[in-house]
Amino acid sequence: MKLWGAILIAAFLSSALIVVGAIVQRAPSGSSVEALAGPRKTLDPLFPAPPFAFTSQRGEQVTSEKLRGQPYVANFIFTTCRTVCPLLTSKLVQAQRALTGVEVRFVSFSVDPAHDTPEVLAAYAKQWAPDEARWLLLATTPTTLPALAAGFHVTAEKNTAPNAIDSVIHSAVFVLVDGEGQVRGVYDSDHREDFEALLRDTRTLTRSRAGEKVLAATGKSGDVLYHELSCVACHERPELAPPLRGLLGKTREMEASNLVTVDREYLRESIVAPDLKRVRGYPLKMPSYDGLIADEDLTVLVDWLAQRPLEAAAVADDATLETDPVCHMKVRTGATALHVDHAGHQVWFCSELCRDRFVKTPAAFDQ
Ligand code: HEC
Numbered sequence: 001m002k003l004w005g006a007i008l009i010a011a012f013l014s015s016a017l018i019v020v021g022a023i024v025q026r027a028p029s030g031s032s033v034e035a036l037a038g039p040r041k042t043l044d045p046l047f048p049a050p051p052f053a054f055t056s057q058r059g060e061q062v063t064s065e066k067l068r069g070q071p072y073v074a075n076f077i078f079t080t081c082r083t084v085c086p087l088l089t090s091k092l093v094q095a096q097r098a099l100t101g102v103e104v105r106f107v108s109f110s111v112d113p114a115h116d117t118p119e120v121l122a123a124y125a126k127q128w129a130p131d132e133a134r135w136l137l138l139a140t141t142p143t144t145l146p147a148l149a150a151g152f153h154v155t156a157e158k159n160t161a162p163n164a165i166d167s168v169i170h171s172a173v174f175v176l177v178d179g180e181g182q183v184r185g186v187y188d189s190d191h192r193e194d195f196e197a198l199l200r201d202t203r204t205l206t207r208s209r210a211g212e213k214v215l216a217a218t219g220k221s222g223d224v225l226y227h228e229l230s231c232v233a234c235h236e237r238p239e240l241a242p243p244l245r246g247l248l249g250k251t252r253e254m255e256a257s258n259l260v261t262v263d264r265e266y267l268r269e270s271i272v273a274p275d276l277k278r279v280r281g282y283p284l285k286m287p288s289y290d291g292l293i294a295d296e297d298l299t300v301l302v303d304w305l306a307q308r309p310l311e312a313a314a315v316a317d318d319a320t321l322e323t324d325p326v327c328h329m330k331v332r333t334g335a336t337a338l339h340v341d342h343a344g345h346q347v348w349f350c351s352e353l354c355r356d357r358f359v360k361t362p363a364a365f366d367q
Pocket of ligand 1 (some may be wrong): 019086087090180226230233234235240241242243252267270271274275280283284286289301321
């Protein structure tokens with residue numbers, strides 16, 4: 001109780017340098033869920049998931065009872081966290097994409113009841129996976145959160161390490177719960193074998209082979225891929241990740257202190273093997289898209305990135321920059337720029353994709 005109190009206050013006051021949602025290395029530790037992480041030979045039940053009742057981002061009451069009958073993949077996040085959660089969420093969204101057509105739910109429990117209301121969670125969901133109907137983001141309360149965390153054997157700890165930048169790069173787990181409410185697997189989201197085991201085990205539990213086929217090119221344009229693969233959710237927020245504009249030919253400094261000149265090969269490698277060269281100064285890790293993007297799509301995306309100009313647009317004299325409420329990209333205003341009139345003011349968009357998402361559910365983006 002005391003620990004949770006400290007975490008919640010810390011989470012509320014400062015978004016930086018907090019390790020959230022448990023979980024960290026595979027150090028054996030009696031009652032922690034991370035000791036169970038990793039691929040297993042069998043899918044025997046590990047322990048029962050705790051009972052709960054929380055409000056979802058859609059304003060519905062979701063209980064553990066109501067989730068019976070279908071497996072779910074759970075994780076633990078909070079929306080203002082800048083270090084671990086964007087990586088966790090991007091991996092969850094990658095799992096959603098890889099499990100397209102599989103009858104499984106994805107449940108993200110917020111560990112920041114003070115801030116993460118259902119409305120805030122709705123905006124977060126829209127930013128990461130606007131079209132994902134199987135994703136539930138649940139707003140916990142200060143009184144119910146401790147029992148939930150204890151029931152899943154999840155802990156959250158403030159990082160007090162002196163070399164904080166590196167030590168906040170922790171992994172966090174996904175928990176696979178079956179239709180009877182039994183935990184059947186725990187996976188470190190940052191281990192490739194674990195991620196693959198999660199996909200495999202979910203298919204086994206749901207007896208589904210959907211989405212297993214070899215990756216096919218989507219034929220989508222670079223900017224649509226940039227949105228749909230959630231690149232936008234990190235890279236349009238300079239506090240999280242470097243802006244991907246005007247990069248070709250630029251010299252970048254890496255974590256290993258070496259300098260790299262950006263070419264197409266570097267851009268490609270950044271997407272499918274991001275750990276090989278890490279840009280200096282970002283505590284957040286970039287998720288690998290290896291095996292999750294078809295080669296043709298990767299080429300289209302790399303070409304689009306390579307040609308992306310430094311500025312949002314050559315700003316006309318009378319144009320100002322506004323923020324697209326859906327993807328947070330800076331966009332220029334002006335008579336020919338994409339916009340809609342909403343609640344008495346004009347709202348600006350980078351693309352028809354974002355405009356259509358906004359028009360469908362404007363309330364999700366009003367913040
Ligand atoms: C969870 C957040 C996140 C997501 C999602 C994400 N990235 Fe990144 N990306 C980062 C961070 C942080 C860095 C800098 C640290 C590093 O190099 O690992 C980075 C670095 C890069 C770089 C190197 C940039 C430079 O300045 O040298 C490229 C290129 C890149 N990402 C492309 C992409 C593309 C394309 C996508 C989508 C397919 C994507 N990223 C998705 C967080 C993210």
